[in-house]
Amino acid sequence: MMRIDIATLFPEMCDRFLTESIIGRAAKRGYIETHCHQIRDYTLNKQKQTDDYPYGGGCGMVMNAQPIYDCCQEIIRQVQEQGRPRPHIVFMTAAGARYNEEHAKRLASYDSLLLVCGHYEGMDERVIEALADEEISIGDYVLTGGELASLVVADSVLRLQPGVLAEAKGYQEESHWNGLLEYPQYTRPEVWEGRAVPPVLLSGHHANIDAWRAEQSVERTKNRRPDLYEAWLKKEGKG
Numbered sequence: 117m118m119r120i121d122i123a124t125l126f127p128e129m130c131d132r133f134l135t136e137s138i139i140g141r142a143a144k145r146g147y148i149e150t151h152c153h154q155i156r157d158y159t160l161n162k163q164k165q166t167d168d169y170p171y172g173g174g175c176g177m178v179m180n181a182q183p184i185y186d187c188c189q190e191i192i193r194q195v196q197e198q199g200r201p202r203p204h205i206v207f208m209t210a211a212g213a214r215y216n217e218e219h220a221k222r223l224a225s226y227d228s229l230l231l232v233c234g235h236y237e238g239m240d241e242r243v244i245e246a247l248a249d250e251e252i253s254i255g256d257y258v259l260t261g262g263e264l265a266s267l268v269v270a271d272s273v274l275r276l277q278p279g280v281l282a283e284a285k286g287y288q289e290e291s292h293w294n295g296l297l298e299y300p301q302y303t304r305p306e307v308w309e310g311r312a313v314p315p316v317l318l319s320g321h322h323a324n325i326d327a328w329r330a331e332q333s334v335e336r337t338k339n340r341r342p343d344l345y346e347a348w349l350k351k352e353g354k355g
């Protein structure tokens with residue numbers, strides 16, 4: 117059963133997300149385990165300050181290495197106390213490798229993950245050097261902190277765990293699973309605001325339906341995401 121820990125200055129924000137909806141229900145049922153930890157609890161100064169001015173000058177503040185390090189050491193201890201191996205440690209930074217479904221599948225195979233969130237202008241590079249197995253960015257834009265990024269990673273990894281979705285099919289037919297975008301979906305009514313459902317979906321002919329969906333997937337990917345389409349052609353040996 118997979119465990120994910122998040123080290124952050126905003127544990128309530130992360131916890132709120134992880135205890136709701138599909139992920140929250142899976143945790144209550146014992147299919148996964150999540151824990152959010154307050155980095156500030158590990159400061160050693162009276163003001164509980166977690167950041168300081170950057171060496172070399174510049175604007176903004178930099179998170180100190182020590183509280184992040186001590187928080188992570190305590191999390192590692194708690195994980196190992198459960199009889200688990202040391203967690204795989206991922207730092208959320210805008211300078212990390214860009215995240216995609218392949219990363220999600222790979223991260224989903226670890227016994228546990230420790231996701232570390234920075235805030236302000238960044239964190240002291242030395243704590244990343246000391247602890248990180250990898251650094252991940254969720255996209256080419258800058259967030260005010262790593263919290264949303266860590267939740268994106270946690271959500272995309274945890275939904276791949278057994279028991280979280282109703283059935284494995286739930287994710288195997290979705291966008292990005294096989295490198296293509298998902299085909300369009302429809303539900304009742306048959307005609308809505310003058311728009312009819314594609315007739316093939318009402319035919320009951322499963323081979324035709326599968327063929328139509330496959331064709332829609334390929335067409336959509338070609339039109340919307342030529343980058344994914346080229347990669348898919350290569351992978352399928354059609355390039």
Ligand code: ADE
Binds near residue numbers: 255261
């Ligand atoms: N922290 C700030 N921006 C980020 C991004 N794009 N991905 C991950 N962590 C971040």
